[in-house]
Amino acid sequence: MTVKNIVLAGTPSLRQASQPVDAQWFGTHDAKTLIHDLFDTMKARLGVGLAAPQIGVNLRVFIYGFEKAHERYPDQKPVPLTIMINPKIVAASAEKEYLYEGCLSVPDVRGLVPRHDWVEVQAQHENGQYFQKRYEGFEARIIQHEFAHIEGKLFCDYMDDMRTLGITSALRESGIIK
Numbered sequence: 001m002t003v004k005n006i007v008l009a010g011t012p013s014l015r016q017a018s019q020p021v022d023a024q025w026f027g028t029h030d031a032k033t034l035i036h037d038l039f040d041t042m043k044a045r046l047g048v049g050l051a052a053p054q055i056g057v058n059l060r061v062f063i064y065g066f067e068k069a070h071e072r073y074p075d076q077k078p079v080p081l082t083i084m085i086n087p088k089i090v091a092a093s094a095e096k097e098y099l100y101e102g103c104l105s106v107p108d109v110r111g112l113v114p115r116h117d118w119v120e121v122q123a124q125h126e127n128g129q130y131f132q133k134r135y136e137g138f139e140a141r142i143i144q145h146e147f148a149h150i151e152g153k154l155f156c157d158y159m160d161d162m163r164t165l166g167i168t169s170a171l172r173e174s175g176i177i178k
Contacts, residue, residue, distance in 0.1 A: 002036075002037050002040060002041075003037075003040050003041050003044040003045075004037055004040075004041045004055040004056070005055070005056075006041070006045060006054055006055065006104045006105055006107075007053065007054050007055065007056050007105060008105055008106075008107070009103075009105050009106045009154060013053065013056065013058065014053055014054070014105060014149075014152070014154070015152045015153075016053070016058065016152045017150070017151055017152045018051075018052065018053055018058050018059055018060045018061075018149075018150040018151075018152070019058050019059055019060065020059075020060050020086050021059050021060055021061060021085050021086050021124070023128060025059075026085075026124070026126065026127060026128035027126075027127065027128070031126065032126075034052060034057060034059070034061060035061070035063065035083055035126055037055060038050050038052065038055065038061070038062070038063045039063055039081070041055055042063060042064075042104075045104050046070075046071060046072055047072075047104045048064060048065070048066050048070060048072065048073060048076075048079070048142055049062060049063065049064030049065075049142045049143075049145060049146045050062065050063055050064070050104065050146070051146045051149035051150050052150070053149050053150060053152075054104060054105050054149060059150075060085065060086050060087065060150045061083075061084070061085050061086075061150075062083075062084055062087070062146035062147070062149065062150060063081070063082065063083050063084070063146075064079065064081075064082055064084075064139075064142045064143070064146055065078075065079045065080050065081035065082050065142075066078055066079055066081075067081065072102065073138070074178050075178060076138045077138070079138060079139045079142065080139075083125065083126050084121065084123040084124075084143070084146075085123060085124040085125070085126065085128075086123060086124050087121050087122070087123035087143075087147060087150070088121065088122045088123070089119050089120070089121055089143075089144070089147060090120050090121065090122050090132065091119070091120040091134075092116035092118065092119045092120070093116045093117040093118045093119075095116070095117045096114040096115060096116055096117065097114070097115060097117055097141075098112050098113065098114050099112070099113065099115070099138075099141060100112055100113070100164070100171065100176065100177045101113045101141070101145060101155045102155075102168060103145070103154060103155050105149075105154065106154060106155070106156070108167055108168050108169070109165060109166070109167060109168065110165070110166060110168050110171055110177060111155060111156055111159045111162070111164050111165040111166070112159060112160070112161065112164035113145075113155050113158050113159055114158065114160060115140065115141045115144045115145075115158070116140060116144060117136065117137075117140065118134055118135060118136040118137075118140050119134070119135055119140045119143055119144060120132065120133070120134045120135075121133060121134075121135060121143060
């Protein structure tokens, strides 16, 4: 398939809530192409997740996962490659964990973001079948990050303290992140 350009912060479309996918979309050439393009683009851009709006497609679709140690998040264990279509977060922990996050749409910048320790998600597989599952740890964080994209939000919208926002290389040099 194709590696797409990433829509960058400041582009108005990135701040719009995405449209739900309708039943006729599942199994189509367009559906398969979008999913392949998302995975190809995520891998080529060294991401751990990618939402359709980040490649200019206004649909409630995102993918995530990585199969081996990841250079952007070296302390995290691999996460299964996953597709979520029309996801809804139906429950979340009261407890939150803070971690520096980055985003392909906000290149070379990271900020300290609180996210729920776990989330329970209802979504559809690429064949349209519904599923519901609870996710924890870094996988839950990725889901919340990508879910925000389909809601028209960015990680910085969730930060408690904008003073933690920094350029990735400077944060690494300072020992704040690895």
